[in-house]
Amino acid sequence: MSGIDRTPPKVHLRVNGERRASGSGGTYGHVNPATGEVDAQIPLADKDEIDLAVTAAHEAFQSWKRTPPAQRRALLVRLADLIEANADEFARLGALDNGTPLTVGAAFPVLSAEWTRYYAGWADKIQGDLTGNPVQDGELGYTLAQPYGVVGIIITWNGPLISLAMKIPAAVAAGNTVVVKPSELTPFSGELFMDLVEQAGFPPGVVNVLPGTAEAGAQLVSHPLVRKVTFTGGPATATRILEACAPSMKPAVLELGGKSANIVFADADLDVACQIGTTFSLIALSGQGCAFATRMIVHEDVYDEVVARVTLIAQNIPVGDPFDPAVASGPVVNQAAVERILGMIERAAEQGATLLAGGSRIDRAGYFIQPTVFADVDPDSELAQTEVFGPVLTIFKFRTEEEAVALANGTRYALSSYVQTRDLQRALRVAAELDAGETLVNGATNLKVGRPFGGFGLSGVGKEGGRQGIEEFLRIRSVGITV
Numbered sequence: 001m002s003g004i005d006r007t008p009p010k011v012h013l014r015v016n017g018e019r020r021a022s023g024s025g026g027t028y029g030h031v032n033p034a035t036g037e038v039d040a041q042i043p044l045a046d047k048d049e050i051d052l053a054v055t056a057a058h059e060a061f062q063s064w065k066r067t068p069p070a071q072r073r074a075l076l077v078r079l080a081d082l083i084e085a086n087a088d089e090f091a092r093l094g095a096l097d098n099g100t101p102l103t104v105g106a107a108f109p110v111l112s113a114e115w116t117r118y119y120a121g122w123a124d125k126i127q128g129d130l131t132g133n134p135v136q137d138g139e140l141g142y143t144l145a146q147p148y149g150v151v152g153i154i155i156t157w158n159g160p161l162i163s164l165a166m167k168i169p170a171a172v173a174a175g176n177t178v179v180v181k182p183s184e185l186t187p188f189s190g191e192l193f194m195d196l197v198e199q200a201g202f203p204p205g206v207v208n209v210l211p212g213t214a215e216a217g218a219q220l221v222s223h224p225l226v227r228k229v230t231f232t233g234g235p236a237t238a239t240r241i242l243e244a245c246a247p248s249m250k251p252a253v254l255e256l257g258g259k260s261a262n263i264v265f266a267d268a269d270l271d272v273a274c275q276i277g278t279t280f281s282l283i284a285l286s287g288q289g290c291a292f293a294t295r296m297i298v299h300e301d302v303y304d305e306v307v308a309r310v311t312l313i314a315q316n317i318p319v320g321d322p323f324d325p326a327v328a329s330g331p332v333v334n335q336a337a338v339e340r341i342l343g344m345i346e347r348a349a350e351q352g353a354t355l356l357a358g359g360s361r362i363d364r365a366g367y368f369i370q371p372t373v374f375a376d377v378d379p380d381s382e383l384a385q386t387e388v389f390g391p392v393l394t395i396f397k398f399r400t401e402e403e404a405v406a407l408a409n410g411t412r413y414a415l416s417s418y419v420q421t422r423d424l425q426r427a428l429r430v431a432a433e434l435d436a437g438e439t440l441v442n443g444a445t446n447l448k449v450g451r452p453f454g455g456f457g458l459s460g461v462g463k464e465g466g467r468q469g470i471e472e473f474l475r476i477r478s479v480g481i482t483v
Contacts, residue, residue: 017205033334035365053208060177065176097160099367113165129143155181157186160188180210253463262293265401267422274310282372288390291446297397319368342360344386348377375395415454
């Protein structure tokens with residue numbers, strides 16, 4: 001591992017095709033979560049740079065909205081090719097950004113390229129409907145599906161590349177321009193992404209990316225030239241965004257958290273069920289994912305076996321240096337996350353939950369927490385009801401199908417859900433009853449681009465992915481002409 005380049009790239013504010021090495025928001029000392037040490041100084045935009053970026057995006061929109069759809073498609077296809085060609089570098093930057101192991105980060109460029117290609121394919125297929133027949137109705141009626149203009153994008157830190165790919169391609173394919181405020185915690189992937197946007201040939205001002213202060217985010221949301229906002233993050237920030245959007249009735253897409261249930265029936269393939277239950281709660285991104293299956297709801301007939309299997313897996317997850325090819329799980333993002341997660345673990349133990357594995361910080365530099373598993377958790381407790389966003393899994397027991405569905409639906413979140421059973425009729429029946437934006441049965445793929453993703457309630461508003469993902473960035477107008 002000594003030969004691996006761990007040098008972070010220089011980060012800039014990318015506005016209207018220009019690279020700015022400094023911003024009026026000062027700088028942020030980026031901390032490598034695997035070491036706990038500052039490894040780079042990140043320039044931060046403030047209100048002035050946001051205003052410049054939004055103005056540039058608004059000016060670029062005037063020509064971008066008239067760009068032939070086939071040209072927008074070609075640019076996005078070229079960008080997708082470049083993302084794939086730079087997959088190794090994106091994986092390296094992910095390890096530097098937030099400690100994502102190379103073994104995990106290698107999947108994100110492939111997935112991001114697929115999202116980009118998918119929306120490239122939509123660019124020349126946007127059309128309206130015929131609503132009035134001149135012969136029968138005496139008028140020609142039709143609808144126009146048109147872009148909003150400037151879209152303000154704010155993303156969080158857990159998946160910096162895939163978050164960009166889930167938002168930017170759909171928005172620009174629809175004819176919008178974008179101003180993106182990525183998290184200052186994970187600035188490196190965005191820098192390379194903008195390099196590739198320029199290499200692909202996008203006109204200046206169509207895509208602008210600039211890390212910034214909280215005031216910069218507020219300016220972006222409230223700016224009068226920003227016509228729509230899309231945000232990935234937590235409900236507290238989402239609430240402030242909605243409050244800022246309310247005076248002008250500005251629409252927003254909010255992709256928020258989850259407390260997803262993984263229901264394991266007695267006839268399930270336990271190899272698949274236990275692997276999903278641990279991968280998408282303890283291993284991938286160290287549990288820092290909104291759609292992860294953090295609550296395992298297990299039928300009493302296989303409960304003991306599942307508990308034993310999951311505990312064994314958790315105790316043997318290789319946690320450590322994200323650049324080590326043998327490591328599957330890395331650090332959590334920062335010291336604040338360590339304190340928050342350990343606090344929830346301690347309170348759960350105090351409230352009577354049974355600790356099966358982990359429960360402590362790992363004694364090494366950086367922000368590492370043992371993969372942690374609890375059983376005998378009160379369904380109404382903090383651990384069962386609040387998103388941990390860390391490597392913590394809770395296991396519950398159920399007897400009847402109705403009880404399993406009630407447990408799964410028993411939180412304020414409604415993002416994802418998982419069902420493990422060999423009975424197709426049961427799978428379809430339960431999927432229809434689960435209050436979640438998506439249900440994945442027997443290992444179905446997360447973030448499949450052709451399938452809309454997005455939850456309800458505390459999990460957000462709106463969709464990313466599928467036809468619905470591009471429709472979020474189109475306004476529908478109607479025209480009637482008397483014949």
